[in-house]
Amino acid sequence: MANALRVGLAGLGTVGGSVVRLLAENAALIAARAGRPIELARVASRTPKAELDLGAASFSTDLASLPHGPVDVVVELIGGVEDAGALVEASLGAGRAVVTANKALLAERGEALFALAHAQGLPVGYEASVAGGIPIVEALRGGLAANRLDALAGIVNGTSNHILTAMENDGQDFAAALAEAQRLGYAEADPTFDVEGVDAAQKLAVLAALAFESGIDFAGVHVEGIAAIDIEDIRYARELGFVVKHLAMARRHADGVAARVHLALVPERVLLAKVSGVTNAILANGDAVGSTVHIGPGAGGMATASAVVADLVALARGHLPVPRPATRRLPALGVRGLVCPHYLKIPAIDQPGVFAEVAEVLSRHAISIEAVIQRPQAIRPDAEPWVPIVILTNDVAETVVEAAVAELGGLGGVTGTITRIRVADL
Amino acid sequence: MANALRVGLAGLGTVGGSVVRLLAENAALIAARAGRPIELARVASRTPKAELDLGAASFSTDLASLPHGPVDVVVELIGGVEDAGALVEASLGAGRAVVTANKALLAERGEALFALAHAQGLPVGYEASVAGGIPIVEALRGGLAANRLDALAGIVNGTSNHILTAMENDGQDFAAALAEAQRLGYAEADPTFDVEGVDAAQKLAVLAALAFESGIDFAGVHVEGIAAIDIEDIRYARELGFVVKHLAMARRHADGVAARVHLALVPERVLLAKVSGVTNAILANGDAVGSTVHIGPGAGGMATASAVVADLVALARGHLPVPRPATRRLPALGVRGLVCPHYLKIPAIDQPGVFAEVAEVLSRHAISIEAVIQRPQAIRPDAEPWVPIVILTNDVAETVVEAAVAELGGLGGVTGTITRIRVADL
Numbered sequence: 119m120a121n122a123l124r125v126g127l128a129g130l131g132t133v134g135g136s137v138v139r140l141l142a143e144n145a146a147l148i149a150a151r152a153g154r155p156i157e158l159a160r161v162a163s164r165t166p167k168a169e170l171d172l173g174a175a176s177f178s179t180d181l182a183s184l185p186h187g188p189v190d191v192v193v194e195l196i197g198g199v200e201d202a203g204a205l206v207e208a209s210l211g212a213g214r215a216v217v218t219a220n221k222a223l224l225a226e227r228g229e230a231l232f233a234l235a236h237a238q239g240l241p242v243g244y245e246a247s248v249a250g251g252i253p254i255v256e257a258l259r260g261g262l263a264a265n266r267l268d269a270l271a272g273i274v275n276g277t278s279n280h281i282l283t284a285m286e287n288d289g290q291d292f293a294a295a296l297a298e299a300q301r302l303g304y305a306e307a308d309p310t311f312d313v314e315g316v317d318a319a320q321k322l323a324v325l326a327a328l329a330f331e332s333g334i335d336f337a338g339v340h341v342e343g344i345a346a347i348d349i350e351d352i353r354y355a356r357e358l359g360f361v362v363k364h365l366a367m368a369r370r371h372a373d374g375v376a377a378r379v380h381l382a383l384v385p386e387r388v389l390l391a392k393v394s395g396v397t398n399a400i401l402a403n404g405d406a407v408g409s410t411v412h413i414g415p416g417a418g419g420m421a422t423a424s425a426v427v428a429d430l431v432a433l434a435r436g437h438l439p440v441p442r443p444a445t446r447r448l449p450a451l452g453v454r455g456l457v458c459p460h461y462l463k464i465p466a467i468d469q470p471g472v473f474a475e476v477a478e479v480l481s482r483h484a485i486s487i488e489a490v491i492q493r494p495q496a497i498r499p500d501a502e503p504w505v506p507i508v509i510l511t512n513d514v515a516e517t518v519v520e521a522a523v524a525e526l527g528g529l530g531g532v533t534g535t536i537t538r539i540r541v542a543d544l
Numbered sequence: 545m546a547n548a549l550r551v552g553l554a555g556l557g558t559v560g561g562s563v564v565r566l567l568a569e570n571a572a573l574i575a576a577r578a579g580r581p582i583e584l585a586r587v588a589s590r591t592p593k594a595e596l597d598l599g600a601a602s603f604s605t606d607l608a609s610l611p612h613g614p615v616d617v618v619v620e621l622i623g624g625v626e627d628a629g630a631l632v633e634a635s636l637g638a639g640r641a642v643v644t645a646n647k648a649l650l651a652e653r654g655e656a657l658f659a660l661a662h663a664q665g666l667p668v669g670y671e672a673s674v675a676g677g678i679p680i681v682e683a684l685r686g687g688l689a690a691n692r693l694d695a696l697a698g699i700v701n702g703t704s705n706h707i708l709t710a711m712e713n714d715g716q717d718f719a720a721a722l723a724e725a726q727r728l729g730y731a732e733a734d735p736t737f738d739v740e741g742v743d744a745a746q747k748l749a750v751l752a753a754l755a756f757e758s759g760i761d762f763a764g765v766h767v768e769g770i771a772a773i774d775i776e777d778i779r780y781a782r783e784l785g786f787v788v789k790h791l792a793m794a795r796r797h798a799d800g801v802a803a804r805v806h807l808a809l810v811p812e813r814v815l816l817a818k819v820s821g822v823t824n825a826i827l828a829n830g831d832a833v834g835s836t837v838h839i840g841p842g843a844g845g846m847a848t849a850s851a852v853v854a855d856l857v858a859l860a861r862g863h864l865p866v867p868r869p870a871t872r873r874l875p876a877l878g879v880r881g882l883v884c885p886h887y888l889k890i891p892a893i894d895q896p897g898v899f900a901e902v903a904e905v906l907s908r909h910a911i912s913i914e915a916v917i918q919r920p921q922a923i924r925p926d927a928e929p930w931v932p933i934v935i936l937t938n939d940v941a942e943t944v945v946e947a948a949v950a951e952l953g954g955l956g957g958v959t960g961t962i963t964r965i966r967v968a969d970l
Contacts, residue, residue: 140690140832150757150868151689245687251833253687260686260863261671261679263577264566264853331576389839392818406566407677407841407850413815414836424833427690437686437863442576 122157123434126189126214128181128205129196130163130170133219133246136419137193137426138170148427152434156427160187163196185209191433193426194218203227210234210242215438217429219246219422225320229333232441241438243429248321249274249398251421252414253428258329258402259439265404267329269369271544274321276396276416277305277312278344278364282352283394286361291349304396314343315364315379322366326377329402330370330448334377338450342380351463351537354508355383358461358489361391365542374449376456382542383461390544401544456516459488459541464507464526465534472531476507479529483522486512504533510541548583549860552615552640554607554631555622556589556596559645559672562845563619563852564596574853578860582853586613589622611635617859619852620644629653636660636668641864643855645672645848651746655759658867667864669855674747675700675824677847678840679854684754684828685865691830693755695795697970700747702822702842703731703738704770704790708778709820712787717775730822740769741790741805748792752803755828756796756874760803764876768806777889777963780934781809784887784915787817791968800875802882808968809887816970827970882942885914885967890933890952891960898957902933905955909948912938930959936967 125141127134141148141158149155158175162184166177178184181201185192185208192209194216196202202223209216216235218224224231224247235242245255249272258267273279277299284295296313299305311317319341327334344364355362360383368377384391389411393399398416403409415421432438466472473492480487489510511519523536551567553560567574567584575581584601588610592603604610607627611618611634618635620642622628628649635642642661644650650657650673661668671681675698684693699705703725710721722739725731737743745767753760770790781788786809794803810817815837819825824842829835841847858864892898899918906913915936937945949962 136832144690144692144832147692147757148690151685252836253683256682256687257679259577260858261682261854262850263857264570264574264850266570266573331573389815389818392815404850406562406570406846406853408844408847410678410838410840412836412838415834418834420832421834424688424690424830427832428687431689432686435863435865437861437865439861439863 120154122155123152123430124157124159124188124190125193125430126160126162126184126187126191127158127193127195128162128184129194130161130165130167131195132419133422133426134163134195135167135170136423137195138172140420140423140427142171142173148431152431154434156430156434159189160184181205182208185212185214189214191215191217191430194220199223199226206231207234210238210240213238213240215241215433217243217426217433219426221247221320221324225323225336228324228327229444233443235441236443239440241433242441243433243438244324245429246422246425248324249400250414250416250418251424252398252400252412252416253425254325254400254412255328257412258325262402262404262407262410265406267402267404269403270325270329270400271365271367271390271542272398272400273363273390273393274366274398274400274416275312275318275364276398277309278318279393280304280396281313282344282347282362282364285347285349285352289349292345292347313345315341318364318366318379322368322377322379325400326368326375327444330375331444332375333444333447334375335447335450338377338452340378340380340452344381347381348537350506351539354463354491355461357491358510359386360384360541361386362539363390370448371451374451376451376453378453381539383539384542384544388544453516457513458543459513460511460519461539461541462509462511462523463537464509464532465504466507467531467533468503468505469531473507475529475531476526479522479525483518485514485518485522488512546580548581549578549856550583550585550614550616551619551856552586552588552610552613552617553584553619553621554588554610555620556587556591556593557621558845559848559852560589560621561593561596562849563621564598566846566849566853568597568599574857578857580860582856582860585615586610607631608634611638611640615640617641617643617856620646625649625652632657633660636664636666639664639666641667641859643669643852643859645852647673647746647750651749651762654750654753655870659869661867662869665866667859667866669859669864670750671855672848672851674750675826676840676842676844677850678824678826678838678842679851680751680826680838681754683838684751688828688830688833688836691832693828693830695829696751696755696826697791697793697816697968698824698826699789699816699819700792700824700826700842701738701744701790702824703735704744705819706730706822707739707770708773708788708790711773711775711778715775718771718773739771741767744790744792744805748794748803748805751826752794752801753870756801757870758801759870759873760801761873761876764803764878766804766806766878770807773807774963776932777965780889780917781887783917784936785812786810786967787812788965789816797877800877802877802879804879807965809965810968810970814970879942883939884969885939886937886945887965887967888935888937888949889963890935890958891930892933893957893959894931895957899933901955901957902952905948905951909944911940911944911948914938
């Protein structure tokens with residue numbers, strides 16, 4: 119059997135520890151599939167983990183020295199952008215291949231790092247950076263390589279999907295569902311990064327850059343979180359035949375890439391509507407194949423380690439590609455130019471004429487109505503002096519619905535904030 | 545750019561014609577991803593297709609000459625076992641890599657052909673042989689390579705799933721749903737191969753051999769079709785919280801591989817229960833990643849061509865592996881040793897004591913009952929002199945349920961055939 123692939127591992131957090139375990143536990147089958155042993159040669163971490171058996175690997179707390187030791191590949195699992203970026207640059211500079219699980223780094227600096235790797239002729243694996251154990255990077259790069267890919271849509275943040283699923287199934291409100299997710303370990307003590315959509319946006323940027331073979335301006339991704347969701351909206355959506363999901367979507371247009379992360383009404387017959395809990399799912403649309411959907415665990419130490427080690431196996435076989443530098447940078451369109459149906463919930467004073475005013479404003483903006491729900495006030499348990507008017511529109515342009523909502527908000531009969539949720543065009 | 549990969553294409557049916565189109569239509573992006581042009585050099589087909597633009601490729605009706613021309617790879621799309629097997633052997637013998645969409649050939653002769661390819665040091669691509677455009681072969685071989693894979697379960701025959709979906713959604717009986725599928729082009733005029741489960745069993749054998757790195761004895765796969773399904777069973781299953789699907793399942797045990805294709809009750813909350821129409825879906829379970837599910841179009845010319853050309857791209861990049869010869873041949877267990885819950889529908893004469901007799905037989909075989917449905921006879925529209933007793937059992941061994949069903953069939957109060965459907969252990 120050929121020489122071992124010598125791995126330098128940076129970071130011993132949940133994923134790093136799992137990579138150590140997986141390389142040891144499945145060493146024989148990994149070596150058989152890789153064509154040679156994959157050997158953990160060096161480990162660097164600021165914090166030693168005494169409980170981990172590092173086998174024959176040397177250990178150091180000095181991350182910076184890792185690329186300069188006798189390793190063939192540096193596995194970057196320290197996270198963050200600055201230090202991780204420096205480590206990846208140093209590794210490529212020292213002639214080491216790189217495997218990383220770092221979506222933030224790739225979303226913000228992927229284009230430059232891939233250009234550097236290309237210049238050095240070194241492979242970069244990043245299967246683990248998106249959607250945990252689901253082999254979606256490989257699918258977009260390899261299995262769907264005959265296709266011009268036009269659109270991606272996915273549930274790529276397990277925390278948010280777990281919260282929405284709990285709200286949907288158990289009738290919990292957002293705060294209770296978040297607290298439960300934290301108790302179960304599915305949400306961080308500070309959940310900002312997940313529930314505000316930043317994590318999903320980073321993953322979307324990584325996938326869109328790959329699928330559309332383009333630099334993606336991460337700052338141009340439109341990002342909304344899930345905190346504004348009300349249990350009432352979930353119930354109305356269900357009544358209209360939809361499930362509320364937090365989707366990451368990217369579509370290639372002639373003039374750029376529309377990339378956006380936001381709550382969306384998904385028709386309940388669609389598979390993505392049925393993806394529950396911390397599971398991730400990514401739909402890819404290609405011109406030859408049509409739609410494929412890739413589903414699996416989006417997080418967790420061993421699931422993510424599965425993706426890291428898959429990259430190492432590909433590298434050992436000589437199958438992990440050197441990134442091709444982006445030959446273009448498609449403008450980020452965000453939600454500009456977007457046309458889709460909308461869910462509107464308008465808090466209205468319960469008196470004659472208000473509905474007519476609302477209908478008149480929508481009509482004047484040429485927004486046609488697909489469905490309306492308005493309950494008699496009496497059945498609202500809290501007996502507030504207003505009733506929600508829920509409207510499902512037909513296709514309407516983003517700028518038009520924005521203007522209409524602003525105008526509706528100014529009506530004398532409308533009290534409080536209007537809720538607006540886009541309907542997914544899957 | 546490097547030399548073109550010269551393709552010799554055998555077969556101009558639906559998939560062959562689509563490969564010709566796809567290579568032409570997406571030539572630029574395919575060449576960019578492959579690192580060199582993929583050139584259709586020669587085409588052989590017993591039947592010329594005047595409407596296809598073969599570009600610069602030479603055409604011959606002599607299939608046997610194809611491997612001996614100036615081609616780097618032979619793409620086998622003629623189907624069947626004998627002629628296709630001879631062509632693949634001749635191609636490997638002549639030093640040509642092979643890409644094939646032929647599940648029957650691989651199920652029956654894959655082990656020998658892979659051994660030949662290994663001896664010759666030649667890659668074989670067969671992504672298109674299973675589940676159309678879904679890159680499941682690549683996922684099992686590459687993206688999940690760090691895992692010991694323990695189980696596969698899938699909906700891999702679009703015809704059968706289309707029929708079951710139509711029965712479920714539209715209340716059609718089997719004959720009507722089959723006729724409709726034929727009218728829509730989703731079922732062949734002779735649907736035997738699909739509805740009797742042979743097609744699914746071949747695909748399962750191909751996937752199981754790959755996932756479990758073992759020769760699979762195709763004759764040992766347990767195969768049942770869908771023709772016995774009654775619309776009434778679908779309704780009862782729904783009432784019990786299940787959807788009836790035709791599943792292909794393989795599980796690795798210490799003493800062999802249990803591979804089986806049959807109707808199964810799938811809990812309606814499970815994703816596979818929600819895969820409808822001609823869509824295919826494959827669930828793979830690995831020790832590190834857990835479960836991933838891969839969904840997409842399981843047939844169709846362009847979807848399958850997407851898989852064929854993906855293999856060609858991998859080959860052009862030098863990433864298509866030479867098959868590793870099976871180092872073992874795990875015994876095929878079929879349903880022997882299987883333990884799972886069962887759905888039983890027992891046609892019983894509507895008179896006192898029959899239910900007690902049925903219960904006594906089940907009790908004596910230590911089969912415990914999870915749920916029972918028996919309707920008053922009056923509500924049966926056909927007013928037959930018997931009523932179905934529907935029973936959902938807890939886990940029971942295959943041999944035990946077989947013996948119990950045989951005994952139940954001999955009861956004086958039981959009239960007609962007892963329906964037995966396994967519950968999927970997903």
